[in-house]
Amino acid sequence: MDGTNYMEMNDDLLITYLLGEASAEEVAEVDKWLALDIANQQRLQQFRTIWETSKTMQFTEPLDAQASLYALKQKIAARPKVVRIQRNFTWLKVAATLLLICGGAWLYFARIFNKEILTASVNEVKVDTLSDGSVITLNRHSILQYPQRFNGNQRVVSLKEGEAFFKISPNKAKPFIINTSGTVIKVVGTSFNVKNKHGRVEVIVETGIVQVSNREGSVTLTPGDKVLVGDNSNLVKEQNPDKLYTYYRSKEFVADNTPLWRMVEVLNEAYDSHIIIGRKELNNQLLNTTFKNESLDDILQVISRTFKITVETNGKQIILK
Structure with missing residues (x-):
């Protein structure tokens, strides 16, 4: 990261921000930090994912507590040191902190046994089938990350860049979520196109209902709808005027x-x-x-x-x- 775009952010403030308990000055500080670099938005999204996952996670196998604690300490020790601001935590902030730590540890160990797959298309369109039966068609110059198998109560993937058509296998108990450039797309069973070009996101729905959200708000799309996420992160919903976006399929x-x-x-x-x-x-x-x-x-x-x-x-x- 360029030094001119660097601004340290401590985890306590991010937790307060996620809980909606930050003051106006703190919100402005976090917003400024988010605007500096896309990596900062991804870090906040990681916090949000851990927080949401931690609230609903279920352990299907016992973990070695001593090994888990040791590995977590090693992971924390490897991170850059941050001078903490002493804060008067409410019980909810303390609970959130514990959940983030426990949730982070759980996700860390889950990844050891559930390999993350990074699939990329270079000069040719690529079709991939996920463990739940969902079929993804990647346009050229696109990168998708997903787990070898879906655990927990959500099916989460990440479109790092490029364009993909998602045909999602229905499962009401496990919504399918795509993260891309700070935008979250949530569905159950539907088909839709997502394009992430230089951080500008476009979603076009063919079947079913799709919810698109980011820190500015949320919109619900039905067949024929399109949403554009502009440079200011505003969500602009409109009718899709043509079918030219299907050319690569x-x-x-x-x-x-x-x-x-x-x-x-x-x-x-x-x-x-x-x-x-x-x-x-x-x-x-x-x-x-x-x-x-x-x-x-x-x-x-x-x-x-x-x-x-x-x-x-x-x-x-x-x-x-």
């Missing part, structure tokens, strides 16, 4: 009264190209056609003939004008 681009700017946006993403529209009046020209398993050159030729425009190449740029 369907291998086709379906344009149905689609503005040219939107088609260009998707083509650039799909082909790693740099197409630009040279004249503003072309931006909202509507395209009605379907391209299936066609090369970028063939698609551009159809667009050229449709709108009677030229396609010029200037280095890596492709200019429509």
